[in-house]
Amino acid sequence: MNPTPEEELPETVVLVPLRELTDLARLGLRMRRAQKNFFQRRKEQPHIPANTELRLARDAEDAFDQAARDALNREQGTLPGMG
Known part of the structure; x- marks a missing residue:
């Protein structure tokens, strides 16, 4: 639902480029996969440290947080759902 040029957007509406939303979504997906890999490794081998998986998960979390x-x-405001 795109407004016509004659319509004015309410002051609360913030337009965010789609690319920024998809980039953030991809980072979130990468973070969730890294976390899942870490927990899966810990579940499969509870007595062996999963240092590599932990580092990858933390790096992905840091990238998403940044x-x-x-x-x-x-x-320009915040992304939807983050305000």
């Missing part, structure tokens, strides 16, 4: 912080700090 992208979310960047989105929230922009002048």
Whole structure:
């Protein structure tokens, strides 16, 4: 539902480029997969440290958190569901 040029958007509406939303969604998916891999490894081999999986999960979490912080700090507002 795109407004026509004659219509004015309410002040509460913030337009965010689709690419930014998809980039953030991809980072979130990568983070969830890394976390799942870590927990799966711990479940399969509880007495063997999963250092590699833990590092990958933490790196993915950090990347997602930084992208979310960047989105929230922009002048254009916040991404949907993050405000």
